[in-house]
Amino acid sequence: MSLNQKITVVDSTNKKGGRMILLEVKNVSKRFGDNLVLKNINFSLEEGEVLGILGRSGAGKSVLLHMLRGMEGYEPTEGKVIYYVTMCDNCGEVDVPSKDGQRCEKCGKGTLSKTSIDLWGDDEGVYNLKKKIAIMLQRTFALYGEKSVIENILESLYSAGFEGKEAVEIALKLIKMVKLEHRITHIARDLSGGEKQRVVLARQLAKKPVIFLADEPTGTLDPKTAKLVHETLKNAVVKKNISMIVTSHWPEVVAQLSNRVIWLENGEVKKVGDSKEVVEEFMSSFKEFKKLEMEVEIKEKQIVLENIEKRYCSVDRGVVHAVNGVSLDIYEKEIFGIVGTSGAGKTTLAKIIGGVIPPSRGKYLFRLGEEWIDMTKPGPMYRGRAKRYISMLFQEYALYPYRTVLYNLTEAIGLELPGEFARMKALHTLISVGFTEEEAEKILDKYPKELSVGERHRVALAQVLIKEPRVVILDEPTGTMDPFTRNMVAESIHKSRKELEQTYIIVSHDMDFVLNVCDRAALMRDGKIVKIGKPEEIVKILTEEEKEDMGL
Numbered sequence: 001m002s003l004n005q006k007i008t009v010v011d012s013t014n015k016k017g018g019r020m021i022l023l024e025v026k027n028v029s030k031r032f033g034d035n036l037v038l039k040n041i042n043f044s045l046e047e048g049e050v051l052g053i054l055g056r057s058g059a060g061k062s063v064l065l066h067m068l069r070g071m072e073g074y075e076p077t078e079g080k081v082i083y084y085v086t087m088c089d090n091c092g093e094v095d096v097p098s099k100d101g102q103r104c105e106k107c108g109k110g111t112l113s114k115t116s117i118d119l120w121g122d123d124e125g126v127y128n129l130k131k132k133i134a135i136m137l138q139r140t141f142a143l144y145g146e147k148s149v150i151e152n153i154l155e156s157l158y159s160a161g162f163e164g165k166e167a168v169e170i171a172l173k174l175i176k177m178v179k180l181e182h183r184i185t186h187i188a189r190d191l192s193g194g195e196k197q198r199v200v201l202a203r204q205l206a207k208k209p210v211i212f213l214a215d216e217p218t219g220t221l222d223p224k225t226a227k228l229v230h231e232t233l234k235n236a237v238v239k240k241n242i243s244m245i246v247t248s249h250w251p252e253v254v255a256q257l258s259n260r261v262i263w264l265e266n267g268e269v270k271k272v273g274d275s276k277e278v279v280e281e282f283m284s285s286f287k288e289f290k291k292l293e294m295e296v297e298i299k300e301k302q303i304v305l306e307n308i309e310k311r312y313c314s315v316d317r318g319v320v321h322a323v324n325g326v327s328l329d330i331y332e333k334e335i336f337g338i339v340g341t342s343g344a345g346k347t348t349l350a351k352i353i354g355g356v357i358p359p360s361r362g363k364y365l366f367r368l369g370e371e372w373i374d375m376t377k378p379g380p381m382y383r384g385r386a387k388r389y390i391s392m393l394f395q396e397y398a399l400y401p402y403r404t405v406l407y408n409l410t411e412a413i414g415l416e417l418p419g420e421f422a423r424m425k426a427l428h429t430l431i432s433v434g435f436t437e438e439e440a441e442k443i444l445d446k447y448p449k450e451l452s453v454g455e456r457h458r459v460a461l462a463q464v465l466i467k468e469p470r471v472v473i474l475d476e477p478t479g480t481m482d483p484f485t486r487n488m489v490a491e492s493i494h495k496s497r498k499e500l501e502q503t504y505i506i507v508s509h510d511m512d513f514v515l516n517v518c519d520r521a522a523l524m525r526d527g528k529i530v531k532i533g534k535p536e537e538i539v540k541i542l543t544e545e546e547k548e549d550m551g552l
Contacts, residue, residue: 019046019047019048019049020046020047020084020096020097020098021044021045021046021047021084021097022045022046022047022049022083022084022085022096022097022210022211022243023044023045023068023081023082023083023084023211023243024043024044024045024081024082024084025041025042025043025044025068025079025080025081025082026042026079026080026081026082027040027041027042027078027079027080028040028041028042028064028067028076028078028079028080028081029041029076029077029078029079030060030063030067030074030076030077030267031077032446032447032449032450033446033450035442035446035450036267037060037063037267037450038060038063038064038067038076038267039266039267039268040079040268041064041079041268041269042269043262043269043272045211045243045245046243047096047097047098047241047243048241048242048243049243049244049259049260050237050238050243050244050245050246050257050258050259050260051244051245051246051258051259051260051261051262052245052246052247052248052254052255052257052258052260052261052262052275052279053065053245053246053247053254053261053262053264054247054251054254054261054262054263054264054278054279054282055247055263055264055265056265056454056485057452057453057454057455057485058266058451058452058454058455059264059265059266059267059452060264060266060267060452061215061247061264061452062215062216062247062452062453063452064264065135065213065215065245065247066215067081068081068119068133068211068213068245069130069133069135069213070119070120070126070129070130070133073449075120076120080118080119080120080121081118081119081120082116082117082118082119083116083117083119083129083210083211084097084114084115084116085097085114085115085116085117085125085129085132085210086099086100086102086112086113086114086115087112087113087115087125087128088104088106088107088110088111088112089110089111089113090104090107090109090110090111091104091106091107091109091110092125092128093105093106093107093110093112093128094117094125094128094129094131094132094210095112095132095210096210096243097114099112100112100113100114101113106161117129129210131160131207132207132208132209132210132211133209133210133211133213134204134205134207134209134211134212134213135204135212135213135214135215136197136200136201136204136212136213136214136215136217137215137216143188143189143196143199143200143203144188145187145188145189146187146188146189147187147188148184148185148186148187148188149175149180149183149184149185149186149188149191149199150171150172150175150184150185152188152199152203153171153174153175153199153202153203153206154167154168154171155203156202156203156204156206156207157170157171157206160206160207160208162206170206171202171206174202174205174206175202177202177205177232177235177236178198178199178201178202178232178236179198179228179232180195180198180199180202183195197217197229198228198229198232201217201229201232201233201236205236205237209242210242210243211242211243211244211245212237212242212243212244212245213244213245213246214233214237214244214245214246214247214248215247216247216248216453217229217233217246217248226250226253227548230253230256230257233246233257234257238257244257244258246258251279251282251283252279254275254279255275255276255279258275259275260272260273260274260275261273261274261275261278261279262278263278263281263282297333298331298332298333298334298519299331299332299333300331300332300367301329301330301331301332301367302330302331302332302334302366302367302470302471302503303328303329303330303353303364303365303366303367303471303503304329304363304364304365304372305326305327305328305329305353305362305363305364306327306362306363306364307325307326307327307361307362307363308323308325308326308327308349308352308359308361308362308363308364309321309323309324309325309326309359309360309361309362310322310323310345310348310349310352310357310359310360310527311360321526321527322345322348322527323345323348323349323352323359323527324345324526324527324528325362325528326345326349326362326524326527326528326529327529328522328529328532330353330503330505331503332367332470332501332503333497333501333502333503334503334504334519334520335493335494335497335503335504335506335517335518335519336503336504336505336506336518336519336520336521336522337505337506337507337508337514337517337518337520337521337522337535338350338505338506338507338508338521338522338524339507339508339509339511339514339521339522339523339524339538339550340509340523340524340525340546341509341525341545341546341549341550342509342549344524344525344526344527345524345526345527345528346507346524347475347507348527349507349524350392350473350475350505350507351392352364353390353471353473353505354387354390354392354473355375355383355386355387355390356392358375358376358378358383359376362376363376364376366386366389366390366471368385368386368389368470373385373386389469389470389471390469390470390471390472390473391464391465391467391469391471391472391473392464392472392473392474392475393460393461393464393472393473393474393475393477394475397457397460399448399456399459399460399463400448401447401448401449402447403447404444404445404446404447405426405430405443405444405445405446405447405448405451405459406422406423406426406444406445408448408459408463409426409429409430409459409462409463409466410422410425410426410466423444425466426440426444426462426466427440427441427444429462429465429466430443430444430458430459430462432462432465432492432495432496432499432500433458433459433461433462433465433488433489433492433496434458434485434488434489434491434492435458443455443459454485457477457485458485458488458489458492461474461477461489461492465496465500465502468500469502470502470503471502471503471504471505472502472503472504472505473504473505473506473507474493474504474505474506474507474508475507476507476508476509476510477489477506477508477513478508478510478513486510486513490513490516490517493506493517494517504517506518509549509550510550511535511538511539511542511547511550514535514538515535515536515539518535519534520532520533520534520535521533521534521535521538523538523541523542523546
């Protein structure tokens with residue numbers, strides 16, 4: 001029996017607008033417990049078409065893309081996901097439908113014939129189909145951290161069945177395509193976020209995919225680096241006529257990359273149409289991003305830094321001054337921003353303030369009550385003592401996937417409270433980060449995979465706040481947020497600052513967010529602080545490169 005005898009043969013009339021249909025989503029709904037996250041979704045995708053998906057946080061975008069990839073736990077509750085492809089009658093290789101009747105490029109022996117595969121059914125070709133579905137996920141790089149760029153790409157090629165000289169030649173072409181020739185031998189963990197995303201892109205392209213799914217592929221990147229990754233997507237995917245479905249918290253990017261857009265709202269399709277028209281209507285549904293005004297009395301100094309330095313030794317660059325002679329004061333209940341281009345030293349400075357890493361030299365004092373703690377000294381009476389009162393939310397936050405939101409907010413972080421009190425405190429904290437009381441009640445007993453990425457991000461923020469820290473450090477807090485969620489988080493920061501008397505330090509490339517939220521900000525260049533002042537004053541001295549990097 002040949003590999004595709006059990007698979008329905010697709011009629012050659014399966015076309016739309018002169019092009020073959022590659023994917024059809026039929027009456028798809030998805031429930032997680034009692035929560036209906038997708039409701040009666042219907043659409044088709046042509047071979048070579050780019051489809052954008054828009055929607056606020058919690059609309060169901062990521063759930064839909066996970067379902068189209070065939071990821072475990074995301075099977076439709078109702079409906080079907082059908083791929084119309086060709087399959088080799090000798091080796092089972094899957095390819096696009098327009099190659100019907102052609103010789104298989106992989107084995108060189110068999111012939112490609114049209115078939116349809118129910119991704120969530122028991123069709124024999126599902127395993128081979130999944131190998132040809134590429135995906136880039138937000139906040140997930142999925143690289144071999146200790147292997148070089150070329151080794152990471154070769155691993156993907158080996159998995160796809162390429163060997164020896166052929167694999168090396170393809171890897172070099174992919175590296176050139178994603179513009180990483182200058183990083184071939186660099187270890188993956190040492191790359192910047194944008195470089196890591198381009199390695200992920202190359203690894204996915206190594207599969208020779210029939211479809212490319214991009215779920216917020218640049219969510220954690222600054223605007224300048226994101227633009228480079230978007231251009232790479234255009235050149236490596238769109239111009240190669242690979243079908244793509246893309247979501248982004250930057251609607252204008254969806255408009256630029258896609259031909260057609262689906263607008264999801266509360267798990268349902270609200271509108272489908274021309275990308276520019278749908279994006280324009282979607283953006284008009286948001287409130288204007290206004291400066292928040294909340295009267296809060298800024299108290300005495302909380303943090304004092306004097307001539308702080310952090311040096312690293314690099315094989316390529318010798319001694320690197322990541323932070324070079326930084327002096328600043330941060331006041332209790334202040335919301336203080338740290339801004340600058342990629343590589344300016346922002347995150348390193350934040351880690352020093354958070355007690356995650358010690359400075360190489362300089363003075364750092366942290367006030368506890370009336371006592372000043374020397375943070376340059378290790379041990380339970382010094383840095384260890386103060387760290388209990390500082391919480392930091394990193395870009396690559398993680399929740400326990402097989403534990404409920406309530407568990408993640410309490411027992412997972414060592415917060416041992418009586419049952420009802422723990423629930424009450426968790427509810428209060430969730431409300432403080434922008435959930436309504438009804439929404440907070442609903443999500444407490446859910447698992448992270450049942451939440452949208454924006455909702456998971458707010459739960460992670462709640463996980464930081466529930467520990468009642470004196471100082472909260474947020475590293476790129478708006479990375480994957482749509483404008484609506486950004487507004488909610490901005491409001492929740494101001495609300496918790498006032499009600500819980502917390503001090504915030506916000507590291508961000510999102511200057512609009514800093515303007516909206518922060519009382520003061522420091523601009524960093526090459527590890528040094530060049531100016532401290534009101535965010536509006538910082539904007540006036542930004543270079544054109546800095547403005548581009550910060551989305552202005």
